[in-house]
Amino acid sequence: MSVPTDAPILTSNAMRAAEAACATGGTPLADLMERAGAAVADLAWRMAAGAPVLILCGPGNNGGDGYVAARRLVERGVRVRVAALAEPATDLARAARDRWTGPVEALGDDPAPAPLIVDALFGVGLSRPLAADLAARLHRFAGRRVIAVDVPSGVDADGVQDWAPPLAADVTLALGALKPAHVLLPAAVCCGRTLLASIGIDAGRAMRTLPRWQGAAPDASAHKFRRGMLLVRAGPMPGAAALSAGAALRAGAGYVVASGARDVPFAAIIAEEGESYSRRLADPRLGAAVVGPGYPASAALDRDVAAALESGKPLVLDAAAIAAALPGLGETSAILTPHEGEFARAFPGLTGSKVDRTRAAAKRAGAVVIHKGADTVIAAPDGRIMAAWPGSPWLATAGTGDVLAGACGAMLARGDDAFDAAVAAVGWHILRARAIGPGLVADDLVKA
Secondary structure (H helix, E strand, O other): OOOOOOOEEOOHHHHHHHHHHHHHOOOOHHHHHHHHHHHHHHHHHHHHOOOOEEEEEOOOHHHHHHHHHHHHHHHOOOOEEEEEOOOOOOHHHHHHHHOOOOOEEEHHHOOOOOOEEEEEOOOOOOOOOOOHHHHHHHHOOOOOEEEEEOOOOOOOOOOOOOOOOOOOOOEEEEEOOEOHHHOOOOHHHHOOEEEEEOOOOOOOOOEEEOOOOOOOOOOOOOOOOOOOEEEEEOOOOHHHHHHHHHHHHHOOOOEEEEEOOOOOOOOOOEEEOOOOHHHHHOOOOEEEEEEOOOOOOOHHHHHHHHHHHHHOOOEEEEOHHHHHHOOOOOOOOEEEEOOHHHHHHHOOOOOOOHHHHHHHHHHHHOOEEEEOOOOEEEEOOOOOEEEEOOOOHHHOOOOHHHHHHHHHHHHHHOOOOHHHHHHHHHHHHHHHHHHHOOOOOHHHHHHO
């Protein structure tokens, strides 16, 4: 499973607006359909490798893309059959159907499968499960290689669903921009490998996939404090704070203090068990602080969070510290790192897709939110969104969230914008996990 790095993501409504803007700017929608169909044909030609292709066309513009692809494939000498669910229902789809000179079978007559199936039945316009009889027909094609045009039929493009489509794709070709379904569970798994065809739409940069992580080397004038001094506050489970502190060093911090911790993974970390927390927060060289790893809800946590907020330093708040800090963040530059359960407790009542909920939480908190999970979403209060699908399944183990909090602290302590720091930390986290692979435990991320 993979998606392009640093690629645009548009919701269904945003995609329609982008298409309309193209038309207003002088690019006919028929040209966009021709480009989309050509991209589908090119992918099908490569995947079919000379084998016959069956294209399933729906009544809308997604079906129109399928008719264009069929015509283009025949021009390349591919044996193509087209099966339609219904007659075209849009002007664009009708025009594309009229240019297809081959026969059209009825999908209701259960056409014979082919080695490669192109699913051009429904695109971004469908937001409900397919009818049972159609789903049963599509199940007949299971086991064949499948290309989905934009999204597999039956997938809500905006990622708001709890059902699986009847025909999962091996490869999904997103048109113009990715859609939330390509990066959010459960739909992302059903899309298989997602590719992006640029068809001339200006998708903007407000919502993107994670860029490829590239660590910047310190310049010649760097010293430990310019690289970032970070304070990590330990709670009753100091091992979690030790993981955060170690991760911060590995992620590039120049100076790390673990307040309240004893055993830390590197001698270079300053471990302090005394009452130095407030003094450290007041240090003008301090770039950021991390509070929350291994620190359950308690009066002590509330006091430590309040002291961190009062210091005015940029903060990374993890676990129970998130709810303890809300709604009092004020103007504090902060990154919040909840998993799904912590997110629900800190931000009750939010609805919609994971993208919708994370965006709303960031705006409500006035902070950057890393909504962790296999389909991690990062949102800023100004509306910027990054989606980090796919991550690494080996990160599903205790302590990896503490490592991420430390990496966030390192990026924030060196002076990065909070959103940029969060994006860099998530990229670092995933890259290290992929490099380690099977058998990963949280300590490996720090020591490897």
